[in-house]
Amino acid sequence: MSSEKEKSSQTLILAIIVAAFSLMGGIWLSQKHFLENNDTKIVPGVEITVLPVARELKPFILQTDEGKPFTPATLKGQWSFLFFGYTNCPDICPTTLRIMQSVWKKLPTKQGQPGHPRLYFISVDPDRDSAATLKSYTRYFNPEFTGVTGHLDEIDKLVNQLGIMYGYDEKDNGNDKDYNVNHSASLILIDPRGRMRAVISPPHIADKILADFERIRIFYGDK
Amino acid sequence: MNYKKTVLFATTLLSLLASPAFAANSITITDSWSPEAPPVVKVMAGYMVIHNNSNSDIAITSIKSKLFRKVEIHNTVMKDNTLHMVRQDRPIIRAKQTLVLEPGKYHMMLIGRQKPVKAGENIPVTLSFDNGKSINISLPVRKADEKNKKTAPAMKCGGGMKCGGGMKCGASMKK
Numbered sequence A: 001m002s003s004e005k006e007k008s009s010q011t012l013i014l015a016i017i018v019a020a021f022s023l024m025g026g027i028w029l030s031q032k033h034f035l036e037n038n039d040t041k042i043v044p045g046v047e048i049t050v051l052p053v054a055r056e057l058k059p060f061i062l063q064t065d066e067g068k069p070f071t072p073a074t075l076k077g078q079w080s081f082l083f084f085g086y087t088n089c090p091d092i093c094p095t096t097l098r099i100m101q102s103v104w105k106k107l108p109t110k111q112g113q114p115g116h117p118r119l120y121f122i123s124v125d126p127d128r129d130s131a132a133t134l135k136s137y138t139r140y141f142n143p144e145f146t147g148v149t150g151h152l153d154e155i156d157k158l159v160n161q162l163g164i165m166y167g168y169d170e171k172d173n174g175n176d177k178d179y180n181v182n183h184s185a186s187l188i189l190i191d192p193r194g195r196m197r198a199v200i201s202p203p204h205i206a207d208k209i210l211a212d213f214e215r216i217r218i219f220y221g222d223k
Numbered sequence B: 001m002n003y004k005k006t007v008l009f010a011t012t013l014l015s016l017l018a019s020p021a022f023a024a025n026s027i028t029i030t031d032s033w034s035p036e037a038p039p040v041v042k043v044m045a046g047y048m049v050i051h052n053n054s055n056s057d058i059a060i061t062s063i064k065s066k067l068f069r070k071v072e073i074h075n076t077v078m079k080d081n082t083l084h085m086v087r088q089d090r091p092i093i094r095a096k097q098t099l100v101l102e103p104g105k106y107h108m109m110l111i112g113r114q115k116p117v118k119a120g121e122n123i124p125v126t127l128s129f130d131n132g133k134s135i136n137i138s139l140p141v142r143k144a145d146e147k148n149k150k151t152a153p154a155m156k157c158g159g160g161m162k163c164g165g166g167m168k169c170g171a172s173m174k175k
């Protein structure tokens, strides 16, 4: 049973197994290395503005439309798009949310799968936008979209670090519920480590956002 | 009516339905529509193309709809990195030109909706002009379609806006 020939073939098999494992390990290491290296690089070939160094978010406490806290921790674990607006905005906010809805329809992933992003519509008009209003507003566009708002102080803590701006037009005479809110139209892309990674300025085009997002995901990874 | 004629008739009817045209002498209004809005909000937008067929400028003096408390024309413009909806008090349609109301630019702002309006319904609107004429139009309410895949508010500016930086400037009035 224990001929020299058999022993050498056993050694060979063992060697092959060891080689295969170290190759797999090597690939894993180099991929990990590759992704970590990419963290401080700018993904080539995208039109949106990618930050060379992803920006950590400082604390803020807002609430989702389901009454859950919305903090920097909420943004960890998946890519997130943030869009700032208000529900009484009839033109640009619904237009942008419809565009994001067409992005969502074409995403290669489904809710719950790795790499599947989230979208938060953050109201900078908490006086008029209750959680209930935001919930039915965002779900109208896509059941996955979530509304967020909170105290203006906390909204400011978030928007100031993202370079988002907003302000109120002087309230209309007669009916002070009719005022307009001016706001940045850029979408902010947050990476799965909860850091600001990119700014998507208008004009927003669904196919371009989709293509750029896929490149970004592949380049920086889903973790 | 033979088959071909029926098809032709149906096609014509369809194209009329798809893009209603409303005319009052010097003014023609085409492509009027309103995107269906989430039921929870009481403001909606209206879009259309207003053609001035005459040799003189015409201003819009008022817009009314029985379904809304008030109607205004706004222009969405980028100013200091934020979007502003600038109310146009007497929007002018230049002689032989067109004022285009479309998503992310000029739009009718329908404020204070009196009752829910769904896709498939129509919003009646009356526009009055400074030449004494007025025109009744209807805005078919539609689920926003593929036509509106793009927002284009930021990089273009027109009207009274000052343009700077990397902005491209184009007049909002098309020929």
Ligand SMILES: [Cu+2]
Binding pocket: A090, A091, B074, B075, B085, B107, B108, B109
């Ligand atoms: Cu408006």
